[in-house]
Amino acid sequence: MAAPLDASKLQITKTTTPATPLPNNQLKFGQSFTDHILEIDWTVEEGWGTPTITPYHDFKMDPATVVLHYSFELFEGLKAYRDSNGQIRTFRPDKNMERMNRSAKRASLPQFDSEEFIKLIHQFLLLDERFVPSGKGYSLYLRPTLIGTSIGLGVSSPTKAKLYMIASPVGPYFGAGFKPVSLEATDYAVRAWPKGVGSYKLGANYVSCIEPQAEAAKRGHSQNLWLFGDEGEITEVGAMNVFFAFANEDGTKELATAPLDGMILPGVTRDSAIQLCKEKLGKEWIVSERKITIHEVKERAAKGQLIEAFGTGTAAIVAPINNIEFRGEQITVPCSAGGSGEIAKSVCEWVQNIQYGDEEFKDWSRVAA
Amino acid sequence: MAAPLDASKLQITKTTTPATPLPNNQLKFGQSFTDHILEIDWTVEEGWGTPTITPYHDFKMDPATVVLHYSFELFEGLKAYRDSNGQIRTFRPDKNMERMNRSAKRASLPQFDSEEFIKLIHQFLLLDERFVPSGKGYSLYLRPTLIGTSIGLGVSSPTKAKLYMIASPVGPYFGAGFKPVSLEATDYAVRAWPKGVGSYKLGANYVSCIEPQAEAAKRGHSQNLWLFGDEGEITEVGAMNVFFAFANEDGTKELATAPLDGMILPGVTRDSAIQLCKEKLGKEWIVSERKITIHEVKERAAKGQLIEAFGTGTAAIVAPINNIEFRGEQITVPCSAGGSGEIAKSVCEWVQNIQYGDEEFKDWSRVAA
Numbered sequence: 001m002a003a004p005l006d007a008s009k010l011q012i013t014k015t016t017t018p019a020t021p022l023p024n025n026q027l028k029f030g031q032s033f034t035d036h037i038l039e040i041d042w043t044v045e046e047g048w049g050t051p052t053i054t055p056y057h058d059f060k061m062d063p064a065t066v067v068l069h070y071s072f073e074l075f076e077g078l079k080a081y082r083d084s085n086g087q088i089r090t091f092r093p094d095k096n097m098e099r100m101n102r103s104a105k106r107a108s109l110p111q112f113d114s115e116e117f118i119k120l121i122h123q124f125l126l127l128d129e130r131f132v133p134s135g136k137g138y139s140l141y142l143r144p145t146l147i148g149t150s151i152g153l154g155v156s157s158p159t160k161a162k163l164y165m166i167a168s169p170v171g172p173y174f175g176a177g178f179k180p181v182s183l184e185a186t187d188y189a190v191r192a193w194p195k196g197v198g199s200y201k202l203g204a205n206y207v208s209c210i211e212p213q214a215e216a217a218k219r220g221h222s223q224n225l226w227l228f229g230d231e232g233e234i235t236e237v238g239a240m241n242v243f244f245a246f247a248n249e250d251g252t253k254e255l256a257t258a259p260l261d262g263m264i265l266p267g268v269t270r271d272s273a274i275q276l277c278k279e280k281l282g283k284e285w286i287v288s289e290r291k292i293t294i295h296e297v298k299e300r301a302a303k304g305q306l307i308e309a310f311g312t313g314t315a316a317i318v319a320p321i322n323n324i325e326f327r328g329e330q331i332t333v334p335c336s337a338g339g340s341g342e343i344a345k346s347v348c349e350w351v352q353n354i355q356y357g358d359e360e361f362k363d364w365s366r367v368a369a
Numbered sequence: 370m371a372a373p374l375d376a377s378k379l380q381i382t383k384t385t386t387p388a389t390p391l392p393n394n395q396l397k398f399g400q401s402f403t404d405h406i407l408e409i410d411w412t413v414e415e416g417w418g419t420p421t422i423t424p425y426h427d428f429k430m431d432p433a434t435v436v437l438h439y440s441f442e443l444f445e446g447l448k449a450y451r452d453s454n455g456q457i458r459t460f461r462p463d464k465n466m467e468r469m470n471r472s473a474k475r476a477s478l479p480q481f482d483s484e485e486f487i488k489l490i491h492q493f494l495l496l497d498e499r500f501v502p503s504g505k506g507y508s509l510y511l512r513p514t515l516i517g518t519s520i521g522l523g524v525s526s527p528t529k530a531k532l533y534m535i536a537s538p539v540g541p542y543f544g545a546g547f548k549p550v551s552l553e554a555t556d557y558a559v560r561a562w563p564k565g566v567g568s569y570k571l572g573a574n575y576v577s578c579i580e581p582q583a584e585a586a587k588r589g590h591s592q593n594l595w596l597f598g599d600e601g602e603i604t605e606v607g608a609m610n611v612f613f614a615f616a617n618e619d620g621t622k623e624l625a626t627a628p629l630d631g632m633i634l635p636g637v638t639r640d641s642a643i644q645l646c647k648e649k650l651g652k653e654w655i656v657s658e659r660k661i662t663i664h665e666v667k668e669r670a671a672k673g674q675l676i677e678a679f680g681t682g683t684a685a686i687v688a689p690i691n692n693i694e695f696r697g698e699q700i701t702v703p704c705s706a707g708g709s710g711e712i713a714k715s716v717c718e719w720v721q722n723i724q725y726g727d728e729e730f731k732d733w734s735r736v737a738a
Binding site: 029030031033037058059060062063064067068069071072075105107108145152153154155157164166190193194196202203205207208209210211213214239 | 510
């Protein structure tokens with residue numbers, strides 16, 4: 001019988017050449033890595049093999065390995081934080097593992113027990129804890145990855161796979177303080193569609209994002225805003241979810257984000273922002289998941305009803321937006337709190353307080369042990 | 370200045386342990402490979418490096434290589450044939466290279482001079498010509514592949530890439546003679562979308578095909594038929610293009626296939642079949658690229674107006690269809706020539722005659738030299 005993932009079987013081989021962690025001011029996103037790698041191989045006959053943590057090393061890969069041809073690859077992004085007591089914490093890792101298993105199923109790759117993998121992640125963190133930086137905004141970015149490793153050019157379910165995790169110490173995504181981003185609305189390419197795979201964290205969803213991003217950059221924008229369909233439905237910004245705050249004519253206010261209709265990634269930060277805003281914003285606020293079109297944003301900005309807008313994601317937590325270009329016209333987005341709007345600023349603080357263990361909220365922050 | 374791809378710089382290191390090619394009856398698609406691999410590395414600063422042909426070997430790959438995370442990967446599939454004089458031939462390799470360059474641009478990977486790469490392919494074939502099997506239906510399947518090889522987790526254009534080719538001796542896709550396939554029409558998942566990337570040969574388009582294929586197999590079908598949109602537009606069958614032959618009430622006949630609207634792969638066999646049928650089918654035939662819906666197929670089958678249907682692709686050339694299940698109903702597709710329809714049988718013969726050099730047609734068959 002195919003074996004389930006079993007964290008108790010972990011075998012650790014420590015590096016004999018430990019690296020010195022970089023100082024905080026030299027950290028670049030995803031460029032330097034910790035001393036070790038976590039790996040678990042799977043075969044269709046045997047199931048999950050022995051989990052290992054060994055010195056970070058290259059893979060040996062046959063050029064006919066299926067991951068290189070048919071995109072049998074998916075990943076997660078989450079972070080580990082050092083709290084004020086020096087303990088290492090992860091933020092809602094169960095949400096990432098739930099999504100990773102959803103992605104695995106859709107990609108015909110093997111699923112696994114989420115809690116067993118979280119135990120392994122925590123063991124990894126205890127071993128490489130020297131690489132978890134201190135200081136708000138600093139963290140260790142974790143990259144669990146699942147790839148198909150069987151060899152052969154037939155297009156079919158992989159019979160071998162590798163689940164692995166590497167980790168990269170990172171600083172604040174936008175440096176010190178907020179720097180709002182300018183967007184170009186993309187309507188010449190679509191990221192996702194109904195009944196497609198846009199809601200899974202597959203590598204396949206990323207390759208097609210570079211060209212629209214580069215096009216936006218040519219015209220001075222830092223991200224592109226994905227639209228869908230004839231009505232110009234807003235789905236995502238670059239690789240982040242997106243929120244808009246509107247003032248209604250009756251005095252109420254609305255914080256709106258695109259719904260989980262299969263066309264957007266179900267972001268952990270998106271979900272956290274929704275839950276926190278429902279609990280912490282004032283009574284005049286309605287938090288809704290609904291279709292938002294670029295035309296609504298444009299019209300409400302013109303009427304002075306657009307309060308603010310921001311993207312959410314693990315890397316940046318929030319990315320305030322100050323401008324959207326749509327078909328050559330500029331939509332100015334207010335940033336009433338300086339480099340961001342008030343909600344973006346609050347969400348960032350609320351989330352960080354939980355991530356760094358300064359505030360307990362539900363079971364969202366877990367201490368690695 | 371970044372260097373262009375230059376075939377004249379090729380460096381060859383022959384294997385010292387040549388393998389014995391398998392006998393024809395042991396060939397399995399994409400399972401065994403020839404003695405060598407063709408590789409050309411690229412960097413954004415230097416451009417294309419020295420092309421090499423060396424003994425087939427594993428790659429060394431950092432676990433943070435971009436191809437493993439963001440699906441910077443694309444490929445081609447073409448074949449080399451041994452003609453009756455023992456010469457090695459390729460079939461329309463310029464079409465594959467044109468498509469590969471289109472895919473590369475969309476995937477933010479480097480483009481290259483098609484004819485230079487074809488020269489390298491032909492050099493590879495002359496070196497490994499022992500592995501090109503003899504006999505109609507037997508060939509050497511070539512897999513040019515382009516992957517992003519820069520290291521780091523930032524989502525941006527790769528600054529390093531590898532163009533490589535491996536080759537696998539193969540036999541007839543369906544064994545001796547035609548074996549028609551039964552399809553399940555898929556309307557719960559969508560392969561491609563207008564303004565999406567369905568017309569590029571990206572690895573990203575394949576990972577999502579396995580689950581619908583497995584679902585179809587559960588119900589006894591050998592492939593799934595991809596539908597699109599509320600009207601049930603037919604786009605592809607599995608990973609092949611698809612043709613339907615209809616009898617019209619006025620006595621004319623139509624061979625129809627889905628148009629190149631960005632939602633289907635522009636197949637080389639598809640294009641060849643269209644051109645050959647326009648030239649060789651009788652005067653009563655109209656060959657058209659147009660939208661075909663599953664409802665039209667169902668209705669015309671019921672009226673006795675469906676003459677035949679088949680998929681086209683490099684692996685099988687043609688795959689005759691004898692049945693389509695749509696929402697639990699079976700549409701029976703005639704196979705008037707035994708295991709296939711008359712056109713499928715003719716197209717297969719016409720294409721093979723050119724591929725094996727028995728007939729010259731335009732510049733489609735090239736002798737490796």
